[in-house]
Amino acid sequence: MSLSALLPLFHSTETLESDSQTKKVSLLGTINGKNAILQLEKRPFDSKACIPNSNIIQAQSNDVYFWGTGSRSTEDSGDKQTTDSAGCKINLIYPASAAHIAKYRKHPLHMVIETPKAYQKIVRPYIETQKGDRLSWVRNILYHGQEVESCVKDSSYILLPDMKWDGVAIDSLYLVAIVYRNDIASIRDLKQGDIPYLEAIRDSILENVPTKYPIARDQLRLYVHYQPSFYHFHIHVVNANYTGLGQTILAGKAILLEEVIESLKILGEDGFSKKTITYGLSESHDLWNLGMKDYTQ
Amino acid sequence: MSLSALLPLFHSTETLESDSQTKKVSLLGTINGKNAILQLEKRPFDSKACIPNSNIIQAQSNDVYFWGTGSRSTEDSGDKQTTDSAGCKINLIYPASAAHIAKYRKHPLHMVIETPKAYQKIVRPYIETQKGDRLSWVRNILYHGQEVESCVKDSSYILLPDMKWDGVAIDSLYLVAIVYRNDIASIRDLKQGDIPYLEAIRDSILENVPTKYPIARDQLRLYVHYQPSFYHFHIHVVNANYTGLGQTILAGKAILLEEVIESLKILGEDGFSKKTITYGLSESHDLWNLGMKDYTQ
Known part of the structure; x- marks a missing residue:
């Protein structure tokens, strides 16, 4: 017997697993x-011949951004036209x-x-340049109700999609908890004395999220980033089963909140300011040219 | 102007990024x-109508396993046939x-x-059941040259694809370094005294891999798993830019080797046996029903 x-x-009876990120399905x-398992995975684009040329439907456009769906038709030697009926999502930026x-x-x-030395010499001065006006959008959320759909408001943080x-x-599911304290730019500012503060936020998140969304507390992955994308302390709250966040959820960028708390217990009074931290840094990050390129592994 | x-x-001039895992391309x-950026992403399968029915080509089969490629044809109302020309990879297990x-x-x-208590009570006894014959394949690699293409052999580890x-x-790029010491089932067995041992292995891996493969030492992500898939100490060595390893590379499963060493410096003499470790555990893992389900977050 052969595949064909x-x-x-x-005859399909059940979807065992379906992954919209990797475009795989197991049936x-x-x-x-007799039972059979069929696994399918879309093939990657051939970047030489992938530009959609049929069934192009624009969903929306805004300024230089256009998005929609489309598919690719090819003519084979016998002039028979074939079309990628499943198609693809399209984003176009023009002019870019x-x-x-x-x-x-x-x-x-x-x-x-x-x-700790590299932090004091390179990273800390950089973080100072990232405060002030660059964080005004955070203050708008915290104090001026800029995001209406905030799902949990607590005296110490605001949790929003x-x-x-x-x-x-x-x-x-992907939520972010932004704390009201503005003296924590990153984990580097966390000290042993902050343990009860972090534990209270953790407990509150784990208690509240399951009342707002159909997910159990033990299916939430709570973590912070180092380096974070903005320097006002915040916690990522993601469905523990979800893997589709690229570099931002990997060991070497994400640190579990629980692990942050455990580390504080043994790091001594000065907390993370005394720790050596290894992480992935893109060449496009300002810190690379500011001097972190001299601290590669 | 609209998308269509x-x-x-x-007119494409350069591929900015291409991701075979998520089937995305940025051109x-x-x-x-004028410059324009075009991003394309394959759409996920519609699990109700995805079974390939045309161009089915079997690449190979072995026992109950069949694999190959194929595509999906649909007939629209006007009897015009359209085919997903990009197609998909197919794996079939029959009978399953x-x-x-x-x-x-x-x-x-x-x-x-x-x-530490849960480790002693539940995990440690479980690990004992995973030793012996279950690790004979590891001993075959270490002592009987079972894998010919091992790329680096050092007195303390063997590194293979x-x-x-x-x-x-x-x-x-994904390599794994299996150590010769057989007294380390997992990081739980690592003690402060093992720091020089781990540092020597780290230095050797970072020095040797770039001589065998075209990759720089600072583009290697070195990490261990907890829980690991087998209980003989090993280190994962992966291209730092690669994100396509699902749960196995996330914070909450993967721990950077550098972070293991840093933790040992502050954990005290008894090392990881004294640490509380948070991680994601599947319901299908034996440890779940053996008692870890009583230790959920």
């Missing part, structure tokens, strides 16, 4: 009354600025080892 | 002489056993908090 003989006999079914191009170009990541989340699919 | 008017004018090009089905069915992950790696694409 077996597949027409396959349980039967062939001649140099900043757009820099953002979408892939930059290599380097593992850097940030000693992350911009990367569609707000609907629990599979990819 | 703009796309035919797009730089021009439209009417109950064990096959359990393996491919998605099991929810829970965040568990393993205290991981089974998940195709052995070719540096983008997804």
Whole structure:
């Protein structure tokens, strides 16, 4: 028996797993009354011949941004037209600025080892330049109710849907808790005395999220970033089963909140200011050229 | 201007980023002489209508395993046939056993908090059952040269391509270093006195891998797993830019080797046996029913 003989006999009975990030699906079914498992995975784009040329439907456009769906038709030797019926999502930026191009170009990541000295010399002065006006959007959220759909407001933090989340699919639930304290730019500012503060926030998040969304407390992954994308302390709250967040959820960028608390217990009074931290840093990050390129692994 | 008017004018000049895992591509090009960025992403399968029915080509088969490629044809109302020309990869298991089905069915992950007590009571006895014959394949590699393509042999470890790696694409380089010491089942057995031992292995890996593969030492992510998939100490060595390893590379499963060493410096003489470790545990893992389900976050 071969694939081409077996597949027409396959009757699907259950979806065992479906992954919208990697475009894979695992189906349980039967062939001649016996169980069979069928796994399918979309093939990657051939970047030489992938530009959609049929069924192009624009969903929306805004300024230089256009998005929609489409598919790719090819004519084979016998002039028979074939179309990628499943199609693809399309984002077009036109005209694109140099900043757009820099953002979408892939930059290599380097593992850097940030000693307490490197922090004092390079990172801390950089963080100072990232405060002030650059954080006004955070203050707008905390004090001026800029985001209406905040889901939990506590005396010590505000929890709201992350911009990367569609707000609907629990599979990819992604919330962010921004604290009211403004003296914690990053974990580097956390000290032993902050343990009860962090534990209270952790407990509150784990208690409140399951009352707002259909997810159990033990299915939430709570973590912080180092380096974070903005220097006002915040905690990421993500469905523990979700893996589709690229570098931002990997060991070497994400640190579990529970691990932060455990580390504080043994780091001594001065906490994370005394720790050597290893993480992945993109060449496009300001810190790379500011001197972290001298601290590679 | 709309997408359908703009796309035919797009002339691609450079691939900014291409991700074979998520099936995305970002192209730089021009439209009417101005820069434009085009991002494409394959759409996920519609699990109700995805079984390939045309162009089915079997690559190989072995026992109950069949694999190859194929695509999906649909007939629209006007009897015009459209085909997903990009197609998909196909894996078929037939007949599939109950064990096959359990393996491919998605099991929810829970965040568990393993205290030193939980380790002694539940995990340590379990690890004892995972030694002996279950590790004979490791001994075959270490002492009987079972894997010919080992790339680095050192007095303290053997470094070989991981089974998940195709052995070719540096983008997804994945090696595993298995140590010769057999008294370290997991990080739980690492003590302060092991710091020089771990540092020597780290230095040797970082020095040797770039001589065998075209990759710089600071582009290697070195980490261990807790829980590991087998209880003989080993270190994962992966291209730092690669994110396509699902749960196995996330904070809450992977711990950077550098972080293991840093932790040993402050954990005290008894090392990781005294640490509380938080990680994601699947319901399908033996440890879940052996008692770790009483230690959820």
